[in-house]
Amino acid sequence: xxxxxxxxxxxxxxxxxxxxxxxxxxxxxxxxxxxxxxxxxxxxxxxxxxxxxxxxxxxxxxxxxxxxxxxxxxxxxxxxxxxxxxxxxxxxxxxxxxxxxxxxxxxxxxxxxxxxxxxxxxxxxxxxxxxxxxxxxxxxxxxxxxxxxxxxxxxxxxxxxxxxxxxxxxxxxxxxxxxxxxxxxxxxxxxxxxxxxxxxxxxxxxxxxxxxxxxxxxxxxxxxxxxxxxxxxxxxxx
Amino acid sequence: xxxxxxxxxxxxxxxxxxxxxxxxxxxxxxxxxxxxxxxxxxxxxxxxxxxxxxxxxxxxxxxxxxxxxxxxxxxxxxxxxxxxxxxxxxxxxxxxxxxxxxxxxxxxxxxxxxxxxxxxxxxxxxxxxxxxxxxxxxxxxxxxxxxxxxxxxxxxxxxxxxxxxxxxxxxxxxxxxxxxxxxxxxxxxxxxxxxxxxxxxxxxxxxxxxxxxxxxxxxxxxxxxxxxxxxxxxxxxxxxxxxxxxxxxxxxxxxxxxxxxxxxxxxxxxxxxxxxxxxxxxxxxxxxxxxxxxxxxxxxxxxxxxxxxxxxxxxxxxxxxxxxxxxxxxxxxxxxxxxxxxxxxxxxxxxxxxxxxxxxxxxxxxxxxxxxxxxxxxxxxxxxxxxxxxxxxxxxxxxxxxxxxxxxxxxxxxxxxxxxxxxxxxxxxxxxxxxxxxxxxxxxxxxxxxxxxxxxxxxxxxxxxx
Numbered sequence: 228x229x230x231x232x233x234x235x236x237x238x239x240x241x242x243x244x245x246x247x248x249x250x251x252x253x254x255x256x257x258x259x260x261x262x263x264x265x266x267x268x269x270x271x272x273x274x275x276x277x278x279x280x281x282x283x284x285x286x287x288x289x290x291x292x293x294x295x296x297x298x299x300x301x302x303x304x305x306x307x308x309x310x311x312x313x314x315x316x317x318x319x320x321x322x323x324x325x326x327x328x329x330x331x332x333x334x335x336x337x338x339x340x341x342x343x344x345x346x347x348x349x350x351x352x353x354x355x356x357x358x359x360x361x362x363x364x365x366x367x368x369x370x371x372x373x374x375x376x377x378x379x380x381x382x383x384x385x386x387x388x389x390x391x392x393x394x395x396x397x398x399x400x401x402x403x404x405x406x407x408x409x410x411x412x413x414x415x416x417x418x419x420x421x422x423x424x425x426x427x428x429x430x431x432x433x434x435x436x437x438x439x440x441x442x443x444x445x446x447x448x449x450x451x452x453x454x455x456x457x458x459x460x461x462x463x464x465x
Numbered sequence: 466x467x468x469x470x471x472x473x474x475x476x477x478x479x480x481x482x483x484x485x486x487x488x489x490x491x492x493x494x495x496x497x498x499x500x501x502x503x504x505x506x507x508x509x510x511x512x513x514x515x516x517x518x519x520x521x522x523x524x525x526x527x528x529x530x531x532x533x534x535x536x537x538x539x540x541x542x543x544x545x546x547x548x549x550x551x552x553x554x555x556x557x558x559x560x561x562x563x564x565x566x567x568x569x570x571x572x573x574x575x576x577x578x579x580x581x582x583x584x585x586x587x588x589x590x591x592x593x594x595x596x597x598x599x600x601x602x603x604x605x606x607x608x609x610x611x612x613x614x615x616x617x618x619x620x621x622x623x624x625x626x627x628x629x630x631x632x633x634x635x636x637x638x639x640x641x642x643x644x645x646x647x648x649x650x651x652x653x654x655x656x657x658x659x660x661x662x663x664x665x666x667x668x669x670x671x672x673x674x675x676x677x678x679x680x681x682x683x684x685x686x687x688x689x690x691x692x693x694x695x696x697x698x699x700x701x702x703x704x705x706x707x708x709x710x711x712x713x714x715x716x717x718x719x720x721x722x723x724x725x726x727x728x729x730x731x732x733x734x735x736x737x738x739x740x741x742x743x744x745x746x747x748x749x750x751x752x753x754x755x756x757x758x759x760x761x762x763x764x765x766x767x768x769x770x771x772x773x774x775x776x777x778x779x780x781x782x783x784x785x786x787x788x789x790x791x792x793x794x795x796x797x798x799x800x801x802x803x804x805x806x807x808x809x810x811x812x813x814x815x816x817x818x819x820x821x822x823x824x825x826x827x828x829x830x831x832x833x834x835x836x837x838x839x840x841x842x843x844x845x846x847x848x849x850x851x852x853x854x855x856x857x858x859x860x861x862x863x864x865x866x867x868x869x870x871x872x873x874x875x876x877x878x879x880x881x882x883x884x885x886x887x888x889x890x891x892x893x894x895x896x897x898x899x900x901x902x903x904x905x906x907x908x909x910x911x912x913x914x915x916x917x918x919x920x921x922x923x924x925x926x927x928x929x930x931x
Contacts, residue, residue: 359687360684360731
């Protein structure tokens with residue numbers, strides 16, 4: 228985790244282990260390479276390491292189990308949020324490792340991913356897919372019900388320039404929410420647009436990625452941060 | 466160097482394999498089409514005849530006295546690959562394969578034949594339009610493989626039409642003939658094993674006889690999307706491209722992989738691509754033809770401010786609603802204009818936009834107001850509502866509208882509603898290239914398309930500058 232790996236190295240490693248979904252810390256590492264804002268994540272292998280790292284990370288802390296064999300982390304007790312001090316962190320890591328190994332005995336566990344939780348803000352989603360006709364295609368939408376129920380999203384074929392990205396943001400039907408509502412100020416559209424452009428670049432430069440979800444991206448009046456990232460690979464390069 | 470596709474549209478000689486004198490056969494309809502209008506050399510090919518309709522008939526492609534510029538093939542599918550190979554060896558470089566019975570049948574035999582044909586095209590470098598298509602209707606050269614004798618042929622004109630559907634293409638030609646809309650060239654490309662929408666778009670983009678391109682597509686070939694956008698971007702800087710995408714339901718197969726993949730129905734991606742390319746997308750048949758008509762005859766808009774001149778208050782309000790809801794502006798009359806109009810018009814007329822000349826309006830009143838409006842730099846387009854049922858209208862304002870439109874290079878469109886008396890006005894205006902609509906909503910949508918294209922065009926002109 229300490230040395231920066233190139234996207235190609237991250238992808239090659241996953242594929243060599245026959246994993247088509249990047250582990251969470253790999254996904255973060257990959258998007259960070261493109262200067263997309265992500266939380267500082269650290270991997271703790273045991274409670275002692277977690278205890279030592281906690282203060283440097285800052286609170287509240289989120290913990291997530293890292294294992295190529297576990298798809299639904301929360302179902303097996305592999306996710307804990309909102310931890311407020313290092314004693315608590317160490318205790319929960321110990322518990323988590325124990326619970327997971329009982330519930331999924333044969334899972335390979337690399338450790339526990341630790342990061343500081345992002346303060347609440349407006350949740351948006353930025354994604355990319357590889358379309359058989361148009362190739363890399365980028366999506367933007369508001370998080371939660373806006374994307375899931377209303378399907379209020381916009382698309383552009385990559386490469387997406389900053390002006391296209393700003394257009395995508397304004398194109399969704401609920402774009403007024405980005406201007407601020409219920410006393411909230413307007414959010415930082417420029418940073419969202421930059422994330423869109425960087426996602427476009429990432430999709431173009433890494434043919435092995437078949438789809439990517441940055442969901443949610445939390446946006447503030449100044450800046451934004453990706454809180455969850457999912458990267459799916461395909462074996463054949465397109 | 467001349468574009469190879471040029472031979473599709475402007476060959477000097479053509480061989481028709483499957484030509485026959487037999488009534489009701491495709492080979493006969495095509496041969497008759499060529500005899501009627503094509504001025505180049507025509508070679509029927511059919512081993513069963515020595516002569517058809519006074520033309521010497523050849524046993525095979527190999528026997529032809531020259532290498533024709535274009536080959537048209539209308540014989541049963543199983544015999545097609547051999548004929549194409551023979552033609553390629555003869556030196557023929559481009560062929561239209563009308564025959565059906567390939568991949569579209571969904572049978573392994575059809576699939577196999579299509580692959581074979583594709584192989585031959587690649588190996589020998591012979592370009593193929595089709596198979597399973599009705600081919601080309603070229604109004605300027607007389608190339609006409611539309612084997613539908615009952616289909617009326619539209620007049621010579623400037624709309625180029627590229628269609629994935631043969632039946633729709635011929636129906637549209639018939640419709641355009643009936644509505645007197647001129648066509649340059651129409652192409653139905655069928656299974657597109659070689660020449661596809663993108664090649665044709667590029668060709669019509671360069672074609673001097675085509676001023677407006679209309680496309681009907683179902684899908685593009687895999688991997689061709691980016692090139693399509695690239696080509697379209699170039700073409701729209703020269704002329705408008707209007708597209709109707711059929712098959713808008715979303716594809717479910719990717720749904721499981723991720724959120725983004727689940728959202729990315731095929732159509733939403735096409736929609737984004739059209740927008741990026743600067744193509745005008747239309748959602749219905751009505752809109753398609755309305756937009757074609759407005760592009761054919763109207764100059765571009767400098768802004769989105771529309772002024773309405775009407776003799777019916779109600780229709781003025783309907784139009785205001787329709788124009789506003791598509792995003793055009795119906796501004797309030799500025800004070801300088803108010804001042805002039807107040808002086809010019811009787812006191813009961815309404816000088817607020819929509820400017821209502823009321824039911825006692827006559828030709829003269831229309832002309833005076835239009836003369837004033839057309840000069841104003843803040844008027845980007847004028848909609849004339851001319852309900853001719855009122856007694857004061859004799860019709861002399863029609864020529865005046867036409868004159869103003871041509872002099873000022875500003876869009877003027879008209880709305881008429883009614884029976885013969887209204888259709889007569891409409892016809893005269895249309896002849897003078899003033900686009901007429903019957904429905905405020907359709908007028909608004911078409912005008913919006915004109916405005917959208919105007920922005921695309923000016924933005925592009927801007928980019929061009931060093």
